[in-house]
Amino acid sequence: xxxxxxxxxxxxxxxxHFLRQWIADEVAAGLPGGQVVTRFPxxxxxxxxxxHAKAVCIDFGMAxxxxxxxNLRMDxxxxxxxxxxxxxxxxxxxxxxxxxxxxxxxxxxxFESMYAMAEELIRRGHxxxxxxxxxxxxxxxxxPTQPGTPSPCRDRNPDESLxxxxxxxAGAFADATLCLxxxxxxxxxxxxxxxxxxxxxxxxxxxxxxxxxxxxxMYDFAHPIEDAIEGVTHSLCxxxxxVHRPLYDWVIDRMDELGLLITRCGQTVRPRQREFxxxxxxxxxxxxxxxxxxxxxxxVDGWDDPRLPTLAGLRRRxxxxxxxxxxxxRIGVSKYESETELALLEYCVRDDLNRQAQRRxxxxxxxxxxxxxxxxxxxxxxxAINNPEDPASASRLIPFSRELWIERDDFMENPSNKFxxxxxxxxxxxxxxxxxxxxxxxxxxxxxxxxxxxxxxPQSGGGTAPDGRKVKGTIHWVSARHARxxxxxxxxxxxxxxxxxxxxxxxxxxxxxxxSIRTVTAQAEPALMGAVAGERFQFERLGYxxxxxxxxxxxxxxxxxxxxLKDSRVNAVKG
RNA sequence: UGCCUCAUGGUGUAACGGUAGCACAGCAGAUUCUGAAUCUGCUUGUCUAGGUUCAAAUCCUAGUGAGGCAACCA
Numbered sequence: 269x270x271x272x273x274x275x276x277x278x279x280x281x282x283x284x285h286f287l288r289q290w291i292a293d294e295v296a297a298g299l300p301g302g303q304v305v306t307r308f309p310x311x312x313x314x315x316x317x318x319x320h321a322k323a324v325c326i327d328f329g330m331a332x333x334x335x336x337x338x339n340l341r342m343d344x345x346x347x348x349x350x351x352x353x354x355x356x357x358x359x360x361x362x363x364x365x366x367x368x369x370x371x372x373x374x375x376x377x378x379f380e381s382m383y384a385m386a387e388e389l390i391r392r393g394h395x396x397x398x399x400x401x402x403x404x405x406x407x408x409x410x411x412p413t414q415p416g417t418p419s420p421c422r423d424r425n426p427d428e429s430l431x432x433x434x435x436x437x438a439g440a441f442a443d444a445t446l447c448l449x450x451x452x453x454x455x456x457x458x459x460x461x462x463x464x465x466x467x468x469x470x471x472x473x474x475x476x477x478x479x480x481x482x483x484x485x486m487y488d489f490a491h492p493i494e495d496a497i498e499g500v501t502h503s504l505c506x507x508x509x510x511v512h513r514p515l516y517d518w519v520i521d522r523m524d525e526l527g528l529l530i531t532r533c534g535q536t537v538r539p540r541q542r543e544f545x546x547x548x549x550x551x552x553x554x555x556x557x558x559x560x561x562x563x564x565x566x567x568v569d570g571w572d573d574p575r576l577p578t579l580a581g582l583r584r585r586x587x588x589x590x591x592x593x594x595x596x597x598r599i600g601v602s603k604y605e606s607e608t609e610l611a612l613l614e615y616c617v618r619d620d621l622n623r624q625a626q627r628r629x630x631x632x633x634x635x636x637x638x639x640x641x642x643x644x645x646x647x648x649x650x651x652a653i654n655n656p657e658d659p660a661s662a663s664r665l666i667p668f669s670r671e672l673w674i675e676r677d678d679f680m681e682n683p684s685n686k687f688x689x690x691x692x693x694x695x696x697x698x699x700x701x702x703x704x705x706x707x708x709x710x711x712x713x714x715x716x717x718x719x720x721x722x723x724x725x726p727q728s729g730g731g732t733a734p735d736g737r738k739v740k741g742t743i744h745w746v747s748a749r750h751a752r753x754x755x756x757x758x759x760x761x762x763x764x765x766x767x768x769x770x771x772x773x774x775x776x777x778x779x780x781x782x783x784s785i786r787t788v789t790a791q792a793e794p795a796l797m798g799a800v801a802g803e804r805f806q807f808e809r810l811g812y813x814x815x816x817x818x819x820x821x822x823x824x825x826x827x828x829x830x831x832x833l834k835d836s837r838v839n840a841v842k843g
Numbered sequence: 844u845g846c847c848u849c850a851u852g853g854u855g856u857a858a859c860g861g862u863a864g865c866a867c868a869g870c871a872g873a874u875u876c877u878g879a880a881u882c883u884g885c886u887u888g889u890c891u892a893g894g895u896u897c898a899a900a901u902c903c904u905a906g907u908g909a910g911g912c913a914a915c916c917a
Contacts, residue, residue, distance in 0.1 A: 285856085289859090346917070349916080349917090401915095402915060410913085411845080411913065412913060458846060459846085460912075465915050466915095467915085470915080486914095486917090488917095508917095511912045513847090600855065602849090602856070605848095605849070605911090608854070609853090609868070611868055612854080612855070616867095656877090689878090731876050742876050742877065742878090806877085806879085808877050809879070833878090834879060
């Protein structure tokens with residue numbers, strides 16, 4: 269459990285969202301069992317994304333806040349889609365996010381108990397084996413506006429159902445030929461009450477239980493049982509499960525009748541489910557299916573591509589767990605299906621990195637500067653503070669020499685007076701170093717500036733003029749002789765439109781941003797070469813960058829741009 | 844269409860019958876050796892129509908709009 273972000277959100281009061289209130293009210297009223305128990309139940313069929321992070325923060329966060337515990341449970345009841353690779357990735361992501369579970373369990377741990385309960389439901393007339401095909405069942409089930417018709421098997425003798433069910437388990441039938449149904453209400457306006465399937469035959473090896481089973485429970489049957497066995501008090505999930513809640517309660521009621529609910533502190537623990545809206549973010553997609561498609565069709569380079577909203581992708585991009593937790597607190601929790609602006613996530617990571625990241629100088633689009641009054645072979649080292657937000661971060665030395673690289677768009681030949689960087693006849697400060705005045709430019713045949721020449725003020729060492737004259741512009745630079753070329757990947761939003769799914773007539777793939785990654789060779793100050801994989805920096809005046817964990821080599825880091833610095837320069841002035 | 848759910852500035856969220864607040868975004872200014880950060884200020888909101896009440900974002904009714912459900916997926 270995290271301990272350092274009790275007031276995450278950077279704001280004043282923690283939001284009194286409806287789940288927090290619900291749990292608080294119950295705790296105040298004397299929660300049966302005496303302890304809040306939640307669970308995070310991912311299906312191990314994909315990687316966790318920022319939407320899951322919201323759920324993780326809620327599930328683990330509510331437990332922590334109320335002095336309870338949260339279990340991590342792999343909801344692995346459909347072996348056709350699940351694998352252990354995903355289990356490992358999910359665990360790693362949750363730990364990275366900063367949470368620790370009380371118990372780590374698998375739904376498949378409970379298969380035997382679930383089966384036993386199913387037999388009991390059959391004996392008591394609450395379930396029956398049905399031999400209708402899926403196609404036939406469509407007709408029997410009916411439509412929402414009209415009641416369904418009972419399956420011909422509905423009144424099958426329990427003994428007969430039981431015998432059949434055992435043969436199903438023994439593997440006597442082919443896939444999808446028989447299933448076990450709850451006997452509830454074929455006329456219910458809630459489709460989920462019209463004799464829902466409890467077990468289906470599926471001859472697929474399970475990644476954990478192997479071929480021990482050819483019969484697997486459905487979510488609606490399995491989930492409440494899992495919760496009840498673990499003594500979960502608050503089962504929190506997303507909105508689409510709202511209509512499943514009566515069925516969830518039905519299963520819990522049956523368990524109660526059978527005396528299967530656990531007791532804690534002498535009291536029966538009855539799990540209850542509540543639902544909240546899932547996270548939706550602009551300029552990306554969140555569904556596992558679509559993320560899988562992006563990965564499989566190679567629009568991105570794997571589940572941890574830094575352009576993806578997966579936790580692994582965000583991590584590689586340079587996002588911190590603190591920033592993501594802060595974000596999850598700030599977005600709040602409600603039942604309104606909203607769309608959160610990517611700008612908020614970016615704000616959160618900037619806010620965190622501004623405090624955490626050391627500053628470095630690097631030039632992404634270099635143009636040569638010659639300091640005419642500085643000796644050919646001379647060099648000077650200037651002191652540069654590592655992080656002005658962190659007094660403990662000390663400083664480092666950066667080399668200065670006659671030839672420098674500066675950012676191409678920090679120079680303008682014919683600037684307006686709103687441009688206060690370098691131009692002919694203008695003086696700027698070279699960050700940490702000195703004041704420099706441009707006196708001439710050299711162009712190639714095409715008229716492109718290839719060299720900027722000028723002089724520095726020898727009295728301005730460190731960047732302060734002795735006469736106290738004001739210099740409006742400060743630009744970053746690196747010494748050409750000392751600079752090291754370094755690969756930098758400039759990431760941008762994955763899609764060109766805020767909601768790539770809005771237009772249902774158009775494939776969302778066509779909205780992919782062709783410039784979502786641009787790779788450049790930057791010129792970096794020497795200190796950057798020692799960056800270790802995963803280390804984050806602010807490249808001054810540019811943005812936050814993270815040494816890539818896949819491509820970086822010792823002494824040869826590759827940087828991913830996490831996010832640019834906020835830029836209030838008006839468009840007309842931009843280079 | 845049947846059932847369920849939701850609706851507060853551009854975005855997200857709070858206000859629990861009693862002054863509509865906060866954050867992000869945007870805009871303006873101060874400050875600044877990062878056009879960053881920081882600080883100050885500003886613009887913009889209760890879906891509609893009725894009703895209950897001294898008083899309604901809040902309670903009731905109807906409407907409108909959005910989402911979910913009709914897998915042997917979760």
